[in-house]
Amino acid sequence: MGITKQGELNPRTEKYEFLGPPGALLIILGVPTIVFGLYFGCSENSGGCPPPLAVVNLGIIDAVSNISWWKSLWGTQACAAYLAWYSFTVIAWFTLPGDWIEGTLMRDGSRKKYKINAFSTFLLALGLVFGFIFSLGPKSFTFIYERYVGLMAASFTMSIAQSLYCYISSFRSNKLLALGGNTGNPIYDFFIGRELNPSIGSFDLKSFNEVRPGLILWALIDISMACEQSVRRGGSISDSMALVVLFHILYIGDCAYNESAIFTTMDITTEGFGFMLAVAITWVPFVYSLQARYLVFNQIELGPTWTAVIAMINLTGYWIFRSANNEKNGFRNGRNSKNLKYINTEQGTKLLVSGWWGLCRHPNYLGDLLMALAWSLPTKFNTPVTYFYVSFFLLLLIHRQRRDDEHCEKKYGADWRRYMQLVPYRIFPYIY
Incomplete structure (x- = not known):
């Protein structure tokens, strides 16, 4: 690829997000502070x-x-265990069967192919863990609870190592860079991600990290928390712990089963792979499991009424989340069984204006937030700390929605403004 063509494909990024390099540095330092702070706090x-x-x-x-x-903060055994876990997910990606699908058309005219086997990896991991617990008892799987800090440190080290590798390798020739990560500022580009799709052969790092090492580890951490509580209670777990673990496993399993849906998201199509996405292998499992860890040493019994109410909130959120995503994914793949209304754009894209996507622009976010609330409610209202996730998630999704709207405004212009008149609410119908 010639220099001129390379420059056309990879123009210099002119606009910063996240308050530029100072904001990026603040997040890089702030993420480990929050993760470890939530543990010690x-x-x-x-x-x-x-x-x-x-x-x-x-x-x-x-x-x-x-x-x-x-x-x-560092533990040799915990580091070895984490490396073994990460290696397991890599080996599973290579060895377990899975379909290969094409991603969206990229601006250089190519399409990446992605292997889909996250769900089989998830089932294999659960099968091995439950077999281990059944054979040796709950005490055998309390290792994660006992080595929690060391595992956090190991996962964060892995996220930094990946971010550095991808940033350095992005300077090799013939790399397709992310339009938002080529500012020339090393701190910002390291954070946002300079290369669009860093790969080692057919092994795509970004999509792999999205649904495997962090997401599935979250389920294993929850199971370890339940095992620790079971040991302390003489063989049983509380209804609150059962709800949290069940909610999380169902959510993780759904994400893994619908792995193909991620390949049309901004994370895959638009964002580079830098610290912002790589650190999810630490943030997701060790922040999102907070409620389960809290319930180990604050054993709450909800009773049948509260259990039913919380379960209904979670099921409502899941119904909105999954049905909205199914509408969108089916429509993008040429299926419109519900005869949903849409508008055509000059770009050739169709924008849904009915069904869930006629109520608000991001109904999937609404479902996600209802589920996040249901995950915190089993801890009752004894502490605000266990509501960190749903509070953070609300801010994250509002920020993501604003970024998405800005991106679509640039892409569709007048068509997007017409769309916003037809679908005025962003996340919460009739409220926001």
Whole structure:
């Protein structure tokens, strides 16, 4: 590929997001601070959830000034276990059968092919874990609870290593860069992702990390939390723990089963693969499992009424989430069994204006948020910390919705403004 053509395909990014390099640096430093802070701020070993303010202040000062505390974050056994887990997911990708599908047309005229076998990887992992627990008892799988901090540190190290590798390799010739990650500022480009689709042969790093090592590990962490609670209770688990673990496993299984749906999302089609996406292998399993970890040392019994109410909220959220996504994916693949209304654009794309997508522009986000609320409700209202996920998720989805609207405004112009008049609500019908 000549220099001129390379420059046309990979123009210099002129506009920053996330407040530019300072904002990117703040997020890079802030993510591990939040992940580890949520552990130490909600742990039986640190004095509560959250601990008393005086304990927090003294604990932070003592910790950051003590080299032994920093060393304690790392564990050799935990690192080995995490590497074994990550290697398992890679081997499963290569060895388990799966269909190959084509992604969307890229601006260089090519289409990447992606292997789909996340669901079989998920089932294999669950089968091995449940077989292990059945043979050796719940105590055998409390390792994750006991080595939680070391596993967090190992996963974060892996995310940094991947981000660095992808940033450095993006400077090789003939790379297709992300339109938003070619600013020339190393901090920002490292964060946002410089290369669009970093791959090792046919092994696509971005799509692999999206639905395998972090997402499936989240389920295994939940199961370990349930095992720890079971050991403490003499063989049973609380109804609150059962709800949280069941909700999460169903959600993870659904994401893995519908893996093909991710290949039309902005993460795959538009974003580069940098720290912002790579750190999900730490953020997803270790932040999203907070409620299950909390219930280990705060064992709440909900009773049948609360259990039924929370289950209904989760099922309602899942129904909206899945049916909305099915409408969109079916329509994109040329199926319109519901005779949904749409408008044509000058780009040749059709925009749905009826069904779930006529109620608001992102009904899938609405379903996601209802499920996130249901995951926190089993902890009752004893602490705001266990509601971190749904609060963070609300801000994340509002930000993502605004980015998506801005992207579509540039892409469709007047057609998008016409669409917004027909579908005025963004996430919450008649509210926002």
